[in-house]
Amino acid sequence: MLDWIEGFDAAAGIVGGIFGFSAFVVAWLTRPSRVNATKIEELQTVNAELQGRVSELEAVIANQPTRDDFHALTLKLSEMGGQISTVSTELQAVSRIAIRIDDFLLNQGGK
Missing domain, CATH: 1.20.5 (Single alpha-helices involved in coiled-coils or other helix-helix interfaces)
Known part of the structure; x- marks a missing residue:
């Protein structure tokens, strides 16, 4: 009777290992996208700052003769x-x- 439990335990271990390995592979494959997301966020911050500066310059130029x-x-x-x-x-x-x-x-x- 306990044989099927041992078989189920072994199968669950294998399935858990496969899921763990799959999670590792997914994390490893998506690592560059997280780096890219960080860089994109930095670029968006710089872009927002530059848009503010450009707006200020446009306001100054609009008041020039x-x-x-x-x-x-x-x-x-x-x-x-x-x-x-x-x-x-x-x-x-x-x-x-x-x-x-x-x-x-x-x-x-x-x-």
């Missing part, structure tokens, strides 16, 4: 240059008038 802005600024500066030339010419005329008045007053003071 454009070519049209610089063109408008150049036109305004040219306009101001012309206005300064006009004021300079007018100031030279005022300076000549001031010199004449000064000469007149100096000549009148001597009489």
